[in-house]
Amino acid sequence: MAQAGVYGSRLGRPLQAKNAPSLIARTLRSSELAVTETRNDDPVPSLSGSLPSEDAYLVSLKFRDYPDCECWERGRCVIKTNVHGGATYLYDLKRDPRYVIDKPFHSLFFYLPRSALDDIARQAGAPRIGELAYEPGIGHDDAVVRNLGASLVEALRRADETNQLFVDHMLHALTAHVAQTYGGLRRSAKTIRGGLAPWQLDRACDMLNADLAGKTPLRQIAAEFDLSVDHFSRAFRISTGLPPHRWLLRRRVKTAEQLMTIRDLPLSEVAKSAGFANQSHFTRVFSAMVGVSPGAWRRGVRGASDSEG
Known part of the structure; x- marks a missing residue:
């Protein structure tokens, strides 16, 4: 099946990244979420290539400073500014985001399609999320993205040792955080906050035990109880004191x-x-x-x- 989302090589090539390793998760309705690491220590000065236009966002965590970054949208320069290592930047793929590559760079990019944001809102019993709030080239001091990014960089470098439950947990947590922080998502007061019923917990533990390698997607386990990944993970943690991937590790x-x-x-x-x-x-x-x-x-x-x- 051909790749559809803007991650991996589809992201790396326009950014001159020689390697662009990625990890992928899927929501309950099979929307793809992904994280990609991009790096180039000796780029050829040029304007980055156009990324495929989609109703989706890229959320980027920068690992190094990038002074005098010339940011483009819709075919023109919109700002020239200093990009700071450790900060988070958002890009709307409908606006043809590009920038002048003339210095070494190292970044993580989270791919969040509109369908995944809609899933989050639907599961939370909240109105549909509109456009995410951001300004081109303006960074955010986002500790949640920094912490998630640090964990996922290690996972990208040890992909053969990374279980799918961990990837699912991290990328769903990132999506929920972005929806709330930049999309104004407000959870319904009716959102269930308790743990799993005893029979649900027994069944979930049986499914996890049956696949100690952790290849069963979190959405598949959640679907067993007709729950969203977010709701299942929260309820499982309430019941056991651990998120599913940590429980499996133990x-x-x-x-x-x-x-x-x-x-x-x-x-x-x-x-x-x-x-x-x-x-x-x-x-x-x-x-x-x-x-x-x-x-x-x-x-x-x-x-x-x-x-x-």
């Missing part, structure tokens, strides 16, 4: 601990069976969550068992 570690009590099972097999991408991924996550490496943990268990015997 479940992987517990599964690995059970498997490591089998003396002859290699750690590489433990990692695979517990849903980790590889042994290195397993070691890094286990050590961070448990405080010791898998090998040290298993030696400790064996020592305790031998002393009891």
Whole structure:
């Protein structure tokens, strides 16, 4: 299937980015959300190419300063200003946003189509969101976008270790934040704020346990209960104290601990069976969550068992 949204290479090529890795999620109605990293340390000075015109926005987190940035919309320069690292900028793809590339750059771009914003409003029982509030070239000090962006940069660089639940959670959270902060979204007072019913929680945990690798999209689990991704994630967190991707990570570690009590099972097999991408991924996550490496943990268990015997 041909790519439709403005992310990955469709975004990277007009911006002269040699590589443009991306991660993708989908809403309950299959609207695509995406994040793309773009970077070029030695660009050829020129006006960036036109991006495909869509009823969609790009929300960009800049990682480095870009002084005297010449910003264009609809075929003309609209402002020349200093772009600041750490700030967030918005672009309307209906306005043909472009800029003069004449300095090194490094940015994240979140792709948010109108259909995804409509989904958020519908799920919240709120009126349809109008145009997002922004001015070309004017940045926002947005801590939420900075924090989400920092987490997703790591995920982009370790794509083989990143589970889909994490990507879904982050991109849906970003969409909801943009809808509220720049689109004026106000949730209905009728929005349900409780946790999942016991049967729903049991079923959700069963679905997560059945796919420790985390490849099942969050929207698929939410659809099991006829809930939006946003509502399901919030209710799951209320019920368990953790968002789904964090709950799954803990479940992987517990599964690995059970498997490591089998003396002859290699750690590489433990990692695979517990849903980790590889042994290195397993070691890094286990050590961070448990405080010791898998090998040290298993030696400790064996020592305790031998002393009891």
